[in-house]
Amino acid sequence: MNYQHILESLYEQLKPSIGSGAPADYIPELAGVNQAQFGLALHTIDGEDYTVGDADTPFSIQSISKLFSLTLALKQLGNDVWRRVGREPSGTAFNSLLQLEYEQGIPRNPFINAGAIVVTDMLCSSYKHGDFALDRLLTLMRQLAGNPQIAIDNEVLQSELNNSHRNQAIAHLITTLGNLQNPVDQVLQTYFSHCAIRMSCLDLAKACHFLIDRGFCKNSQQTLVFPRQAKYINALMTTCGTYDAAGEFAYRVGLPCKSGVGGGIVAVLPGHFSVCVWSPGLDNNGNSLLGAQALEELTTETALSVF
Amino acid sequence: MNYQHILESLYEQLKPSIGSGAPADYIPELAGVNQAQFGLALHTIDGEDYTVGDADTPFSIQSISKLFSLTLALKQLGNDVWRRVGREPSGTAFNSLLQLEYEQGIPRNPFINAGAIVVTDMLCSSYKHGDFALDRLLTLMRQLAGNPQIAIDNEVLQSELNNSHRNQAIAHLITTLGNLQNPVDQVLQTYFSHCAIRMSCLDLAKACHFLIDRGFCKNSQQTLVFPRQAKYINALMTTCGTYDAAGEFAYRVGLPCKSGVGGGIVAVLPGHFSVCVWSPGLDNNGNSLLGAQALEELTTETALSVF
Amino acid sequence: MNYQHILESLYEQLKPSIGSGAPADYIPELAGVNQAQFGLALHTIDGEDYTVGDADTPFSIQSISKLFSLTLALKQLGNDVWRRVGREPSGTAFNSLLQLEYEQGIPRNPFINAGAIVVTDMLCSSYKHGDFALDRLLTLMRQLAGNPQIAIDNEVLQSELNNSHRNQAIAHLITTLGNLQNPVDQVLQTYFSHCAIRMSCLDLAKACHFLIDRGFCKNSQQTLVFPRQAKYINALMTTCGTYDAAGEFAYRVGLPCKSGVGGGIVAVLPGHFSVCVWSPGLDNNGNSLLGAQALEELTTETALSVF
């Protein structure tokens, strides 16, 4: 399949819409990003890369980082991860705190904030301190992407720490319910730090190679997780990867996806390719408006999807 | 791939466990079914059928019927279906009534009871009366399976009508919220009737051919729905097909699935095969205990899954 | 205290506002009542009656009937009543169905619809059938008021039965949760029947004599309930008598109150007087707009309240 041709045609089609969508509004640093940007990188199982637009521009990966913190936790703790976090979609965001209370502090899945905070807490414990956990996670992500320049954006981090009341509420509630082992401040510092990592579309597409190659990481030539675990992560991305729009994404895109409010979305077709699209303007669900359109077009054009 | 060999090996492996799981307890007719039964039928995109065990024994399809009522509604109404029912997973069963009130009577998806009742109401309106809708649906299912003997089990139907308080609560609440157009009694009579249809594993595996063949029905040699719609239905089965265990099924099985409390589960691998497994004993989530194991083994053995 | 003077002065003050508020909108028969009506009757512990305005005009008592169905149930069953219904305020109407599920079908108190339906079910069981229970309740209310003309408004009843989906949802849900013993249709027929009773302000003020006289009914010269039970009912009126505005009424009026969407409100000052005010226009909480104002003025003017 001529991916470069497909990507360019898709880019031409979306160009008039670049800049549409709403900026992320919850922290000033994200709101201030130039909206008129769009990048897409596709990375095949054979290691070939195809890009269009701003595919080399680093952006704030935000919730996409939850994919990697979960992967590291699975690598470290195996199935023990599932003692403290579920694997089911969460229903409406509206009653997330109700769910936590009703289900004794066990978040529904690792991709909602509550779940990712618990996963971060697991890493804090496993590596003895959040700072060590963060170092390990950053190293892993550099290896996966084959890019030692990947780093945390400290201004975004500070801004998140200054606007953290909802996540503090969640973390304190989970502590009360007995499912957080480390101090709230340490866990949230670590959590916001990995959310504030900056990577490009190309970095992220490469970093997801292990999800399309049964757990094998091409850049470091190592098996990161078992084939079964790679399959598990893809399943979770499908059912829970795009907040309250997982059904919508499965429906429209038909690929396992993970999105972030920085405007990035990664998607994978196991055995074929990983892709990362980025455009800062968001839709009502907090997913990149153009990113979702691009992925929908891509699977429609190529007739390649998991369904 | 030698499917018959795989099925037989799988059957041998599960034989010692046949009879395990809890009987469906909510209506006497289902509770009375002999637990020590197990059947599996696999139907390929080329039209070949492979079976083991009680694959020809008809059983009560229950919620699997929701797959076909949705398909018929999509065929009749197209995207208008989505004006009255959502496409997102529902979270916990616990707060389903809360969700209905909060989201103005729009059920989260067509596979929870509330959603299937609304879809049935659409069919009642579209065919002018529930009886006509039911006739049409039954005809469709006979055509899809190529089996004119498929029929409703009237004892199960009566039993369901006598134990219908929760579904009556749901239907009256939706009526209050403005999302039911026909009388509650008519809608529920139609709804319970299609849940009470009896089919065998082989019937169901064949009937799902359109989901693996981009909407094309092999038995009637007709295009039932558009390719895009078949993909949509598969996506919905993945995110919402097994009640509060959709994440678990995506994780363990990795195929779009739809289960029923009669102990049946259908699963599809688009482009390859549809499969139906049946064993009456249920797990805590109301899905067939052995059925889920069989599907998990099947995808593990064959390394065939969508992820 | 010169009650007649107080009532007349209060009437003069409110006259310009008569007709304000919104008509009850949930059934046509209530919506069609002439809004420009206002009546008030005050009945003292000595048996004296004072009235202004349309105090002799019968109106639909609606939820005020819950006061009398509870009284009859307490008389028949004593404290066994509290095995099946609670005594606590219900919080927001919004999550009433959630509460029922969470608390296993035990409604929070006898004055919310769910609770009154369960109380009616108790009466259906106690008198062997809803029709007999209704006869007994009607007889009781005629005796309490000393007025044999009190009757059910059949047009209102029919209208309620035709608009009963929410209450049907509640009743079926309670049945599913195991707290309804009689058929939903029978219980709701009985429930709507007593809601559709017509009485005047004077009837209701007299009928509440037992609440100000330690359980003694002046008209029938009998002790209806124990002094402790009369105190209990007054306490329940205070915490739960005006739906989601019980706090507001305690705050503004400071008397035990029970309201109905027909525009009536009864209030009592134990040891002193019972009062009934009626004006059809409602406020946002479904309580009579002018009725609440009249009661607030009455307790402010007389400096008589329980607080």
Add this chain to the structure above:
Amino acid sequence: MNYQHILESLYEQLKPSIGSGAPADYIPELAGVNQAQFGLALHTIDGEDYTVGDADTPFSIQSISKLFSLTLALKQLGNDVWRRVGREPSGTAFNSLLQLEYEQGIPRNPFINAGAIVVTDMLCSSYKHGDFALDRLLTLMRQLAGNPQIAIDNEVLQSELNNSHRNQAIAHLITTLGNLQNPVDQVLQTYFSHCAIRMSCLDLAKACHFLIDRGFCKNSQQTLVFPRQAKYINALMTTCGTYDAAGEFAYRVGLPCKSGVGGGIVAVLPGHFSVCVWSPGLDNNGNSLLGAQALEELTTETALSVF
């Protein structure tokens, strides 16, 4: 009425039960209090005091302090208080966080934790800092009780600060929803400080004089709040003063009450007397087991209640 005789007879009756109930378990300092204590003080509108048992022993007033923080806020801000906190009972504790989200951060009333935290925030703003607010509140309580020795228990305070995750969750959630103006740490420090005040039964009975005397404080010979405001506070105590047992207390005791997990309960009969009872053992709702019994007996014996 011979109050001393009534109190002594009541004391004799309860003596065998002293020590029953469960100790407060949420902070070690409260759990360590000697359970075998019981005190009761009754203070009349004429200024006479009657006591039995450990009526002079200071104990941790905990949530009883919410009565005084509300009073101070009403004195400072008048009806503006009600812009940021409601006046309705809260229903089950279970969904309190759900309620906050659903009602945009406006707690249902000033006596649940969320509401008292918002009231404390009002005082922090009104007095420019929590420390000044706390000074003012402590001064007020000393004046009301006529006891300059009243002070904060610093060990209890530290213990509360170390076990504050649920209240931190609440405060951060309210901040996110826009209804907290001061830093969470400052507000909670102030809140826990006033909860950690130690007073005796006699102190508290005297301090509530203004609630039985239309806002007039006997000890300082000043009008603290308007008569209408005193009535309002009494109404709120009745509908919301004992957490999820307000209905139960209205029913059994029939007086406006405010309880704390330190085992104290204050109750008032406007125009007659205020009373404070203390015994550390708690019932399932977190109210003093013997305290509730004592109050129930008192109102049954004297036939004095508001209902």
